[in-house]
Amino acid sequence: MTLTHKATVMDEKAIRQALRRIAHEIIERNKGTENIVLVGVRKRGVPLAGRLQALLKEIESTDIPLGILDITLYRDDLSQRQDQPQVHTTDVPFDLNDKHVIMVDDVLYTGRTTRAAMDALIDLGRPASIQLAVLIDRGHRELPIRADYVGKNVPTSRSEQVEVKVSEIDEIDRVDILGVTRD
Amino acid sequence: MQTLRRKDILGLEEMSAEEITLILETARSMREIMQRKIKKVPTLRGRSILNLFYEPSTRTKASFELAQKYMSADSVSVAGASSSLTKGETLKDTVRNVEVMGVECVIMRHPVSGSAYYLAHNVEASVINAGDGMHEHPTQGLLDMFTIWEKKGRLEKLKVTIVGDIRHSRVARSNIWGLKKMGAEVVVAGPPTLMPPDLEVFGINFCSNVEDAVEDADVVMALRLQKERQESGLFPSLREYAELYGLNTQRLKKAKEDALIMHPGPMNRGIEITSELADGPNSVVLEQVTGGVAVRMALLYLLLGGTKEE
Numbered sequence: 001m002t003l004t005h006k007a008t009v010m011d012e013k014a015i016r017q018a019l020r021r022i023a024h025e026i027i028e029r030n031k032g033t034e035n036i037v038l039v040g041v042r043k044r045g046v047p048l049a050g051r052l053q054a055l056l057k058e059i060e061s062t063d064i065p066l067g068i069l070d071i072t073l074y075r076d077d078l079s080q081r082q083d084q085p086q087v088h089t090t091d092v093p094f095d096l097n098d099k100h101v102i103m104v105d106d107v108l109y110t111g112r113t114t115r116a117a118m119d120a121l122i123d124l125g126r127p128a129s130i131q132l133a134v135l136i137d138r139g140h141r142e143l144p145i146r147a148d149y150v151g152k153n154v155p156t157s158r159s160e161q162v163e164v165k166v167s168e169i170d171e172i173d174r175v176d177i178l179g180v181t182r183d
Numbered sequence: 184m185q186t187l188r189r190k191d192i193l194g195l196e197e198m199s200a201e202e203i204t205l206i207l208e209t210a211r212s213m214r215e216i217m218q219r220k221i222k223k224v225p226t227l228r229g230r231s232i233l234n235l236f237y238e239p240s241t242r243t244k245a246s247f248e249l250a251q252k253y254m255s256a257d258s259v260s261v262a263g264a265s266s267s268l269t270k271g272e273t274l275k276d277t278v279r280n281v282e283v284m285g286v287e288c289v290i291m292r293h294p295v296s297g298s299a300y301y302l303a304h305n306v307e308a309s310v311i312n313a314g315d316g317m318h319e320h321p322t323q324g325l326l327d328m329f330t331i332w333e334k335k336g337r338l339e340k341l342k343v344t345i346v347g348d349i350r351h352s353r354v355a356r357s358n359i360w361g362l363k364k365m366g367a368e369v370v371v372a373g374p375p376t377l378m379p380p381d382l383e384v385f386g387i388n389f390c391s392n393v394e395d396a397v398e399d400a401d402v403v404m405a406l407r408l409q410k411e412r413q414e415s416g417l418f419p420s421l422r423e424y425a426e427l428y429g430l431n432t433q434r435l436k437k438a439k440e441d442a443l444i445m446h447p448g449p450m451n452r453g454i455e456i457t458s459e460l461a462d463g464p465n466s467v468v469l470e471q472v473t474g475g476v477a478v479r480m481a482l483l484y485l486l487l488g489g490t491k492e493e
Binding site: 070072073074075078086087088089090091119120123124125 | 209213215223488
């Protein structure tokens with residue numbers, strides 16, 4: 001089995017525009033940026049949250065705290081995996097109590113990662129609300145979870161993969177759909 | 184490497200530098216959990232662990248039990264004196280009985296060297312050696328390395344001096360194996376009668392004079408004088424030991440100014456270490472205890488966090 005490139009669904013410009021739109025939606029929905037904090041879900045949710053932080057500062061001139069969430073210890077599939085994922089450190093250096101937490105991730109798929117991330121957040125404090133921002137929603141939910149802010153809806157089949165690349169990690173901004181072909 | 188590809192943690196002699204690095208890095212993430220208000224993650228929910236302590240232990244046992252609770256595992260603890268061992272049941276039978284109750288991991292401390300190996304080769308559950316006789320105490324070795332690594336940022340090329348009864352010390356053995364693998368220089372000091380006869384197999388230097396041994400040391404570790412393990416005649420008296428080998432401020436003058444002072448506990452204050460040093464600014468004795476929980480959480484995660492490879 002090999003993975004082959006099927007289509008590019010977002011380029012650098014599209015990602016930039018999508019994040020800018022999400023930043024405006026966050027401000028509109030929360031009537032400003034008061035009591036808002038950002039939490040990026042490792043790994044690619046972190047740079048995306050960082051960009052939203054910069055955009056919110058540009059638009060509203062406020063500094064919004066940014067935390068990093070590692071959800072490895074909250075996964076519900078650990079006992080089914082051959083290799084356990086490496087644990088990284090969670091770094092949320094501010095109080096979550098009564099804050100509106102904008103949780104940022106790259107792709108929303110089954111919803112299991114989001115559930116784990118919510119469990120992890122709730123163990124750190126009691127937020128007033130948790131809102132979810134994702135760059136890509138590819139469908140196929142296995143849990144009753146939806147995103148509040150979506151960069152792009154990308155209908156996919158389960159056999160396909162969505163690959164998000166961000167310049168902070170991958171040196172390029174791009175979202176591709178990869179298909180599995182049998183050799 | 185993301186996975187610890189082994190069933191058991193028996194000793195550091197058999198562990199690679201790569202594995203030790205993975206454990207230390209994982210422990211760093213675990214320490215963050217210990218700093219939270221709610222110290223609990225659901226990672227090992229539904230996994231069952233047995234703590235078998237055939238020797239008295241406060242620190243190690245409490246540390247393992249807390250690590251298990253912070254990771255949401257279910258555990259039972261059995262102390263040697265209250266177990267069927269006193270009724271004549273063999274160790275193997277005890278553990279087989281517990282294993283059919285569904286235990287996936289056994290933490291064992293035992294007075295006989297090699298007992299952890301014996302157990303590991305006779306049960307399917309993972310075995311973590313919490314100290315076997317005079318052989319090894321790998322989790323203590325790992326937590327000591329973790330403490331040094333956190334404070335100094337590295338282990339490579341550090342000079343670590345271990346002072347005391349090396350011969351009877353499983354802590355010293357695990358530290359020597361582990362530190363050597365991670366590229367540290369290890370020097371031991373103490374009465375020649377308390378040195379193991381096969382010191383050269385460890386590849387370390389021996390110094391009978393403590394002042395010389397601590398020269399330029401980055402870390403000085405005092406070992407507990409194990410009064411319960413002393414055969415008669417290995418040294419004249421506790422007072423003489425304290426005078427010749429006990430760590431005090433004066434004796435440490437040649438060590439680096441920022442040298443870490445370590446002790447695996449429990450301390451015999453005034454014998455192997457003075458209170459002034461043990462409670463002084465360079466002492467990391469309490470950090471060792473905190474690091475112990477983090478290291479044990481890391482090991483439980485790495486051993487039980489995924490399924491076993493067939």
